[in-house]
Amino acid sequence: MPTGDTIVAMASAPGWSARAIVRLSGPAVGTVLAQVCGVEPSPGLKVARVRLAPSQSLPVLAIVYRGPRSYTGEDAAELLLPGNPYLVERVISTMLRLEGVRSATPGEFTARAYLNGKRSLDEAEGVAATIAAVSDEQLRAARDVLSGAAGVRYRAWTEEVATLLALVEAGIDFTDQEDVVAISKEALGARAGKVAAAIEARLGGREGVEAxxxxxxxxxxxxxxxxxxxxxxxxxxxxxxxxxxxxxxxxxxxxxxxxxxxxxxxxxxxxxxxxxxxxxxxxxxxxxxxxxxxxxxxxxxxxxxxxxxxxxxxxxxxxxxxxxxxxxxxxxxxxxxxxxxxxxxxxxxxxxxxxxxxxxxxxxxxxxxxGSAEVIPRHARALREAALRLREACAAEAELAASSLRQALDALGEVTGRISPDDVIGRIFATFCIGK
Missing domain, CATH: 3.40.50.300 (P-loop containing nucleotide triphosphate hydrolases)
Incomplete structure (x- = not known):
């Protein structure tokens, strides 16, 4: 997704309300605020008026952030205005007329936070899962991801699998080196089985907390x-x-x-x-x-x-x-x-x-x-694949074990973000609402 533009979207729930939020992020935020609201782009809370027409203006509160100290890591701002859908649309339309400003795509604000290092991939998914939660179990799963606790577990499993893969491959590639001792089949089975058991216990026998x-x-x-x-x-x-x-x-x-x-x-x-x-x-x-x-x-x-x-x-x-x-x-x-x-x-x-x-x-x-499983659906599918491949590695000979461990590592990489194909990233952020 292009990141050089300034994006704008409504960030609050649609419909009538006491207050609505319009969110902006990107390099032209300062220019937009100056031209539309007549305020300086310095950080802080400001009272302003959005000029909708030569003789029309709307009172707003503007909260200005300077990158990297913002949600997205870029210059950003949020306008708080009366929650009238017509007025919100007028404000956004006024901003979209400026050069370099476009409507945000679903999840683009959080995608930029991920790309700018403000959120890990699993934490970004936690934002979407929190928004979509419809039960206590789903909310706990989302919080587990958003807080980073799930990521700590996933990365520990990933490190252990990567270590096991290195030990197995060393035994395959350097059998002629006296100082290289390959991991025994028994030790591999015990360590890989321990990780698989931990993953299976976390899944709780179900494919995560479903949406x-x-x-x-x-x-x-x-x-x-x-x-x-x-x-x-x-x-x-x-x-x-x-x-x-x-x-x-x-x-x-x-x-x-x-x-x-x-x-x-x-x-x-x-x-x-x-x-x-x-x-x-x-x-x-x-x-x-x-x-x-x-x-x-x-x-x-x-x-x-x-x-x-x-x-x-x-x-x-x-x-x-x-x-x-x-x-x-x-x-x-x-x-x-x-x-x-x-x-x-x-x-x-x-x-x-x-x-x-x-x-x-x-x-x-x-x-x-x-059950008590607190795993969001995409993570559950990847973890189930990882556990399956680890179980295969437990009983396999070295070459086949290495292949299974590599597949397990690839599956874990999908949730840790260390292996994050573009299609996986795009699929994650496409589940977001506009303005998030």
Whole structure:
């Protein structure tokens, strides 16, 4: 991305507010402030007026920073003005008319901070993760990265893998040198395995704290006409799934985000999934093929779910094949039914009775399913690759071990920034908002 221009963007949330922030960074900040606001580019807080037209001006507060003592490491400024979207647009348009000034691209302010040595690559990602966090787990993961604590761990692992690679390659390349002693296969396995175990423990068995596009999946399972779709709609607070007394109405899985923070602060969101009813006889009749496909899809969704709401109005719950947490739900609790074996949550989706209790149970189960891992998604993918390659190196001969260690080092380099291909850097900063 070009860095010689002066960039400008709105840095606060869009819409109406008491105050809005317009951010600038680049070599022409002083010129922009002088021409638009009539203020000197010396550092500090200044009261100014933005000239919008010959007879129109807008009072603003200008905070001026001189590089390198700024967020981006460049000359920078922030204008605080009334949070009227029209006025904000007028101010930005006025600045864009000046030579050398352009609109910032998503994440460009933080990208410049990285390029100017003000932020490491992992800390820059922490900024984006903090903005995108929708739960306590995601916020902790973001803070871990933003504070630099994650980077310390990653760099320690990287140094150890680099040392192991050097020892293995020395044994391969300098076998004729008496003073060069190659690392033994046992020692390599122990040290590489220790790093792999540390990475796996940090991942906690999941691929990081996922953003909204990869939320914990909570599926509704049960026999046909068990009240799943009615409960699905009640949890969402709107009519999303078709409800009918005819068994088998739901064939395809229906997915919707469910925000649970109202019932358990910090819980965030889950992906709620309404499935076809579980029916061993669904494959019979003229629609046997379609019914069988629906049953297979439902079984697969249950098996891979993070949590399952097992619904039955009679309180009978056969065992389900799933890796997730199972919450037994006695639907249609306004009607007579048998006592459930074990603990079940009785609800009435028609009038909302006890739905709050169920929502809290879902939130707690989703939190348990995500575990305690505090790793943002891109880091998790790279760390999982590194752990896999380290496990390979543990049992491999020298040449193959060296290849696996190099791959592990490359994977770790993606999160430490020491190995940072342009496409990786571009992908990171493209996830930012404008003005960040």
């Amino acid at each position: 909204a596009r990869s939320l914990p999946r909570v599926v509704l399972a049960g026999a046909p006409n068990a009240g799943k779709s009615t409960l699905f709609n009640a949890l969402l607070g709107r009519e999303r799934a078709v409800v009918s007394p005819i068994a088998g109405t739901t064939r395809d899985a229906i997915e919707e985000e469910l925000d649970l923070s109202r019932d358990l602060p910090g819980a965030g969101k889950v992906m709620l999934v309404d499935l076809a009813g579980l029916d061993e006889e669904a494959a019979g009749g003229a629609s046997g093929v379609i019914g069988a496909m629906a049953q297979d899809a439902a079984a697969g969704a249950i098996a891979s779910a993070d949590a399952v709401l097992h619904c039955d109005p009679a309180g009978r719950f056969p065992v389900l094949a799933t890796r997730g947490v199972v919450i037994r739900v006695r639907t249609k609790a306004d009607q007579p039914g048998e006592d459930a074996i074990g603990q079940a949550v009785p609800v009435c989706a028609l009038d909302g009775w006890n739905l709050g209790v169920l929502r809290r149970a879902i939130a707690e189960s989703a939190s348990a399913a995500t």
